[in-house]
Amino acid sequence: MNKAVDTLDRLAALEQELFRTYARLGIRRTPLPPVDKTDPESVALHVEWIEKELAALERLLERRVRQNRPRSLGERLRSLNPSRLTGRAALLGLTEPAASVDPFGRDDRIYEQLRPWIQQLFEEYWRVEVEGLPNLPSDGAALMVANHGGLLPFDALMIRYAVQELHPAGRIPRFLLEDWFMRMPALNILLQRLGAVRGSRDNARKLLEKGDVVGLFPEGAKGVTKPWRDRYRVQRFGRGGAIRLALEAGVPIIPVAVVGNEETYPLLGKAPLPRNSDFNFFPITPLFPWLGPAGLMPLPSKWMIRFGEPIEMGDFPESAADDDILVNTLNEELRGRIQEMVNQLLQRRRSPWLG
Amino acid sequence: MARKNESIAVTGLNTFVGREVVKRLTRDGRRVVGIDLDRPRDLPQSVQFYKVDLTLPTSDAILADIFRREKVGRLIHLSFLSRPSRNVSWQHELQVIGTLHLLHACAAENVKQIVVKSRTMVYGAHPLNPNYLTEDAPLRGVDGYRWVGDLVEVEQILQRYRSRHLDANVISLRFAPILGPTVRNVFTLLFGQPAVMTLFGYDPLWQLVHEEDAIAAVLRAADADANGAFNIVGRHVLPLSSLIYLAGRVNLPVPHPLAYGLVRTAWLAGASPVPAEHLDYARFLWVADGARAEAALGFVPTYSTRETMEQFAGVQRLRDAHLAA
Known part of the structure; x- marks a missing residue:
């Protein structure tokens, strides 16, 4: 008899703790399964259920604490784990295949190894503000189209971090690469293992058919190599490939505006290089080449990323992709929309560095 | 299925695929006519063997004669070199002119089914290749790589033949590198070396096809009602570095400006099994899409790229210890 009372007390205590944990985490309660308090077997089952739920919540809590706890500089540096990273010359194909x-060709370990660094860039260095994330659907294929800036594709990395870590569905977007990257030693491996694929129509179509989120920057090289005075002027969107792709696949386009990327490498000038060089020009920024390799460090600008409302493409007939004038019109509309989103973000950002 | 009294001609009996295909065809009770320069020692008794040098200018008439006499209804053409030769003119005579002579004979004797072994290498490794090359992709080959260039030429000859003989099934099977416990070719040679030279900063995705799957694909194609080119590839892809790791070899990355010069010299000196152009395949992507072979030939690979490499590595380890041939 006494034992049964003990169990019931324990049950009540457990329930209390469960509700407290729910409140602490600020998440919706999972409805408790029905229980017959006179039947010891049912009570035991119920206790087991609550314990399991508590254990799951504990893990969630731990993860949140790990992510959000204010950390000392030493702790932060340790979390970056430089020794592990240098041990991972895997990026160069040297060790640990x-x-x-x-x-x-995506190898998720590479992202996991770089995650602390990316997180540091995202949260502390560029202090990225994200809005409109729910505009990205939780499942099904979608095409994210964003403005591009700042020599190296850090904007893709930041968009990816936002989508993968902050969107509830935790989807891994895949970005389409400018052809140039495929020739670059080491960089081509790193980007492909992170999940980027060469930006060809075949590749993009295959990814969308698989139901992936595909990200692309239709400005391409024009976007990242524009001079400092043209910053945040969204360049021509290629020849409408993004629109055609979305029309053919019948997937929505999510316009994405990024602000902050242009200041990472203010391009002050372009020195010419020999014709047969792998590089089209030699970039001159406030830090590069004056500081040598250290000048490759991106500047700590204030970033904002906004995910716009999806543009449905399913309503057009499939043949719309062959209508060049329609494609061009839609393309220009999309560019205008992203430019507008960029302008709004720029207005809100009072200082490019402090935000 | 095969008509009762027709026979099936196979060239390249001394190649790995040729030997195995002949074994299985005779086991199935097919009448096989074997054509090669040398009679293999273990050739099944039931095979009618003809010694023909495909590079001879008059070999087409000889072949036509054989085809007529033996009532050849199908041809499986496998006499291609399993590794690049330094004698590029002979290599060209055998691979390209030899195919041409065979096709002359096929046209004369109205052979209705022609299966030719090719390689996915014909697409060439190129930075602008899509991740999965379909059969319609251009055959770029690699500039100056004659061994592969010959196969590109063979594919063009087949295409021309196809357009002129609409009643014949002309099938070219483009194989990914064939690996497995018993096959020996340029890739087993490369992965069998203690260290494999790669290019620093490049690690393209590769795919392999298992030797059993390769044989199965040829046998399927011999009786398939299909026409055109088909990629024959194993399941999944792996980076080259992973394959070298699975093979238990040392990955030796060399900066590419240096590597091409090194291999060129080594090739000329007879110390490298491949010319410098081969390095392109360690630099850029050349993975092919096997969907069409599945749809038209019903070919589904049993082995993945990883399993294929593991099987090769297992036997190679025994070979290293001189416990296997």
Whole structure:
């Protein structure tokens, strides 16, 4: 008899604790399964259920604490784990080959190893503000189209971090690469293992058919190599490939505006290089080449990323992709929309560095 | 299925695929006519062997004669070199002119089914290749790589033949590198070396096809009602570095400006199994899409790229210890 009372007390205490934990985490309660308090077996089952739920919540809490706790500088540096990273010259194909990669060559370990660094860039260095994330659907294929700036594709990395870490569905977007990257030693491996694929129509179509979120920067090289005075002027959107892709696949386009990327490498000048060089020009920024390799460090600008409302493409007939005038019109509309979003963000950002 | 009294001609009996295909065809009770320069020692008794040098200018008439006499209805053409030769003119005579002579004979004797072994290498490794090359992709080859260039030429000859003989099934099977426990070719040679030279900063995705799957694909193609080119590839892809790791070899990355010069010299000196152009395949992507072979030939690979490499590595380890041939 006494034992049964004990169990009931324990049950009540557990329930209390469960509700407290729910409140602490600020998440919706999972409805408790029905219980018959006179039947010891049912009570035991119920206790077991609550314990399991508590354990799951504990893990969630731990993860949140790990992510949000204010940390000392030493702790932060340790979390970056430089020794582990240098041990991972895997990026250069030197050590620790991938046990498996996905059909397009993504190796998730690489992102996991770089995650603390990316997080540091995202949260502390560029202090990225994200809005409109729910505009990205939780499942099904979608095409994210964003403005591009700042020599190196850090904007892709920041968009990815936002989507993968902050969107509830935790989707891994895949970005389409400018052809130039495929020739670059080391960089081509790093970007492909992170999940980028060469920006060809075949590749993009295959990814969308798989139901992936595909990100692309239709400005391409024009976007990242524009001079400092043209910053945040969204350049011509290629020849409408993004629109055509979305029309053919019948997937929505999510316009994305990024602010802050242009200040990472203010391009003050372009020195010419020999014709047969792998590089089209030699970039001159406030830090590069004056500080040598250290000048490759991006500047700590204030970033904002806004995900716009999806533009549905399913309503057009499939043949719309062959209508060049329609494609061009839609393309220009999309560019205008992203330019407008960029302008709004710029107005809100009072200082490019402090935000 | 095969007509009762027709026979099936196979060239390249001394290649790995040729040997195995002939074994299985005779086991199935097919009448096989074997054509090669040398009679293999273990050739099944039931095979009618003809010694023909495909590079001879008059070999087409000889072949036509054989085809007529033996009532050849199908041809499986496998006499291609399993590794690049330094004798590029002979290599060209055998691979390209030899194919041409065979096709002359096929046209004369109205052979209705022609299966030719090719490689996905014909697409060439190129930075602008899509991740999965379909059969319609241009055959770029690699500039100056004659061994592969010959196969590109063969593919063009086949295409021309196809457009002129609409009643014949002309199938070219483009194989990914064939690996497995018993096959020996340029890739087993490269992955069998203690250290494999790669290019620093490049690690393209590769795919392999298992030797059993390769044989199965040829046998399927021999009786398939299909026409055109088909990629024959294993499941999944892996970076080259992972394959070298699985093979238990040392990955030796060399900066590419240096590597091309090194291999060129080594090739000329007879110390490298491949010319410098081969390095392109360690630099850029050349992975092919096997969907069409599945749809038209019903070919589904049993082995993945990883399993294929593991099987090769297992036997190679025994070879290293001189426990296997």
